[in-house]
Amino acid sequence: xxxxxxxxxxxxxxxxxxxxxxxxxxxxxxxxxxxxxxxxxxxxxxxxxxxxxxxxxxxxxxxxxxxxxxxxxxxxxxxxxxxxxxxxxxxxxxxxxxxxxxxxxxxxxxxxxxxxxxxxxxxxxxxxxxxxxxxxxxxxxxxxxxxxxxxxxxxxxxxxxxxxxxxxxxxxxxxxxxxxxxxxxxxxxxxxxxxx
Numbered sequence: 001x002x003x004x005x006x007x008x009x010x011x012x013x014x015x016x017x018x019x020x021x022x023x024x025x026x027x028x029x030x031x032x033x034x035x036x037x038x039x040x041x042x043x044x045x046x047x048x049x050x051x052x053x054x055x056x057x058x059x060x061x062x063x064x065x066x067x068x069x070x071x072x073x074x075x076x077x078x079x080x081x082x083x084x085x086x087x088x089x090x091x092x093x094x095x096x097x098x099x100x101x102x103x104x105x106x107x108x109x110x111x112x113x114x115x116x117x118x119x120x121x122x123x124x125x126x127x128x129x130x131x132x133x134x135x136x137x138x139x140x141x142x143x144x145x146x147x148x149x150x151x152x153x154x155x156x157x158x159x160x161x162x163x164x165x166x167x168x169x170x171x172x173x174x175x176x177x178x179x180x181x182x183x184x185x186x187x188x189x190x191x192x193x194x195x196x
């Protein structure tokens with residue numbers, strides 16, 4: 001595959017961000033034409049997130065800015081759709097999706113930072129996604145029981161799950177082949193430099 005120059009890559013990135021912003025604005029225009037209410041704060045969140053995301057990739061190259069821009073843009077788009085009359089249930093029922101989006105953005109941030117998926121990023125992101133899905137079951141009434149009642153009955157599952165995971169980690173670490181994918185000592189900086 002042909003390697004592009006830095007200026008060409010920046011132009012490609014800028015064009016991609018402009019297309020994302022154009023899509024957001026066209027969605028708002030279409031929504032207004034069919035009498036859907038779009039909250040102004042969700043548009044501002046999405047646009048500012050796209051700008052921060054672009055700046056984090058081109059100028060500042062900081063992981064926290066990358067996550068903040070990506071998460072703001074994605075959650076702003078989600079809020080635009082959910083707070084409009086397009087989805088009748090509204091934000092009260094779909095709020096756990098925001099937690100799931102945070103976990104997904106953590107995974108993408110880890111991949112962008114290290115150029116590969118590492119355990120130190122994947123495990124916390126997976127836990128956040130799992131919690132979001134768990135709360136979504138209650139929010140959408142898939143689990144019919146009240147959340148506090150469910151916790152009062154099934155709380156022993158949590159220490160059982162944590163203990164099982166810890167025993168599995170111990171057994172993998174004691175294995176002579178040690179196939180457990182731990183992070184390496186040297187990591188790749190967001191700029192691509194190797195740190196010891």
